Amino acid sequence: MATAALMGEPRAAAWGGGGYSNQTVVDMVLPDMLSKIDPHWYQFPPMNPLWHGILGFVIGCLGVVSWCGNGVVIYIFSTTKSLRTPSNLLVVNLAFSDFLMMVVMCPFMLVNCHNETWVFGPLMCELYAFAGSLFGCASIWTMVSIAMDRYNVIVKGLSGKPLTVSRALVWIFIIWVHAAIWTIFPMVGWNRYVPEGNMTACGTDYLTKDWFHKSYILVYSVFCYWLPLFVIIYSYTFIVQAVAAHERGMREQAKKMNVASLRSAEAQNTSAECKLAKIALMTISLWFMAWTPYLIINFAGIFETMSISPLVTIWGSLFAKANAVYNPIVYGISHPKYRAALNEKLPFLACAAAEPAPPADNQSSGTAASTEEKA
Numbered sequence: 001m002a003t004a005a006l007m008g009e010p011r012a013a014a015w016g017g018g019g020y021s022n023q024t025v026v027d028m029v030l031p032d033m034l035s036k037i038d039p040h041w042y043q044f045p046p047m048n049p050l051w052h053g054i055l056g057f058v059i060g061c062l063g064v065v066s067w068c069g070n071g072v073v074i075y076i077f078s079t080t081k082s083l084r085t086p087s088n089l090l091v092v093n094l095a096f097s098d099f100l101m102m103v104v105m106c107p108f109m110l111v112n113c114h115n116e117t118w119v120f121g122p123l124m125c126e127l128y129a130f131a132g133s134l135f136g137c138a139s140i141w142t143m144v145s146i147a148m149d150r151y152n153v154i155v156k157g158l159s160g161k162p163l164t165v166s167r168a169l170v171w172i173f174i175i176w177v178h179a180a181i182w183t184i185f186p187m188v189g190w191n192r193y194v195p196e197g198n199m200t201a202c203g204t205d206y207l208t209k210d211w212f213h214k215s216y217i218l219v220y221s222v223f224c225y226w227l228p229l230f231v232i233i234y235s236y237t238f239i240v241q242a243v244a245a246h247e248r249g250m251r252e253q254a255k256k257m258n259v260a261s262l263r264s265a266e267a268q269n270t271s272a273e274c275k276l277a278k279i280a281l282m283t284i285s286l287w288f289m290a291w292t293p294y295l296i297i298n299f300a301g302i303f304e305t306m307s308i309s310p311l312v313t314i315w316g317s318l319f320a321k322a323n324a325v326y327n328p329i330v331y332g333i334s335h336p337k338y339r340a341a342l343n344e345k346l347p348f349l350a351c352a353a354a355e356p357a358p359p360a361d362n363q364s365s366g367t368a369a370s371t372e373e374k375a
Contacts, residue, residue: 025310028117029199036122036194038207040308047198047310049116055200055314056113062325063106069328070099072346073338080341086168087149093172094142094283098324101135104128105201105321112200129193129202130183136291136320137179137224143284144228145171151235155242182220191216197310201317203294206301207308214302225295229288236281283330290323 025044026037073095077083108128112118118125152160186192186204191213194205206217294316300306 025197025199028115029195030117030119030121032121033118033125033195036125036192038194038205040207041197041199041310044197044310047116051198051311051314052113052116052200055198055318056110058318059106059109059113059321062322063102063110066098066102066106066324066328069325070095070102072342073328074099076338076341076345079345080337083337083341086163086165087146087153089165089168089172090142090146090149093175094139094146094327097135097138097142098327101132101139101321101324104131104135105324109201109317109321117199118195118202125195125202126187126193129204130187132203132320133183133186134179136323137182138175139323140224140228140287140291141175141178142172143287144231145175147232147235147281147284151239155238179224182224185216185220196317197308197313198317199310201313203317204298206298217298217302221295221298225291232284279330279335283327286326286330287323290319290321290326292319294320 023046024042025046026034026041027046029037074092077088077092077095105128108120108124112120120128149163152163192205192208193202195201196203204217204220205213208214297308297313297316300308
């Protein structure tokens with residue numbers, strides 16, 4: 001860090017004089033990190049220190065929100081009996097992954113933004129990037145599992161195999177093993193983890209010209225972006241169709257019986273299932289909004305479709321890490337049973353008066369199916 005601090009003086013002088021002199025963005029990189037720096041970055045002048053300050057401030061805010069929000073989700077879902085269902089194990093796993101994401105990402109980023117470069121050495125750079133990739137991959141496949149569970153409940157109904165605690169735990173185990181396998185590859189030679197252009201974070205190497213390394217990003221994107229996206233679109237397409245068909249049947253039957261509505265307790269239960277599906281869909285959409293910029297940057301690097309500047313890599317890092325704060329906000333606003341439990345256990349965090357909690361999720365499969373039969 002001393003080296004970085006000493007090198008910060010000419011950087012400040014350059015900005016104070018209104019120019020960059022002959023400096024580059026790599027000038028403040030510590031000697032033990034130079035072997036990981038791609039020649040691409042030597043063409044760019046130093047970033048304005050203001051950007052490092054803004055990035056550090058935003059990351060700090062995201063970290064606090066993520067720690068508090070996901071911590072509350074884990075606490076509420078783990079201590080509320082009506083929420084301890086197989087389906088909600090996936091929700092807890094998602095919050096756990098997002099919580100760990102910012103536990104690892106935030107402190108390192110704050111220190112590095114203060115020093116305007118990576119100061120923790122090559123090994124920690126690899127471990128940092130490994131953790132970010134691991135938790136990101138685990139989060140998206142957890143959301144895929146939530147979408148598949150909603151598909152099983154709403155579309156298949158009684159014909160679907162209900163999710164049990166043991167099956168949910170197996171799913172979670174597979175999610176983490178799958179994520180670990182893909183994120184270990186760069187540490188053993190297939191691609192590598194290197195500092196990003198802003199030099200305060202580390203990620204995959206998308207600038208190396210060797211197609212052996214480029215192939216990792218392409219294959220990794222298939223299994224951790226495109227395939228999950230396809231499964232999610234498939235699941236929610238049929239979920240929306242099933243809900244629309246059910247609502248249309250309810251309206252037609254109500255018209256035949258000359259009544260305003262056929263809404264019964266079972267129909268209300270089905271409505272609750274649909275709300276849960278909407279929550280999951282919203283969360284997944286936000287996740288893809290967060291990670292798509294990072295994917296675009298990686299693809300732009302391997303296909304050389306545009307010149308990637310250090311400032312552009314800031315936005316990729318920022319959007320990717322922001323996904324860790326979305327889930328508690330979505331559940332706090334949209335999940336009636338979570339909101340009711342939050343109002344009971346932590347009333348000072350509740351946004352509004354608690355609504356009557358819908359029936360337990362473990363009854364959802366039978367409810368949805370029986371409602372479809374009545375419709």
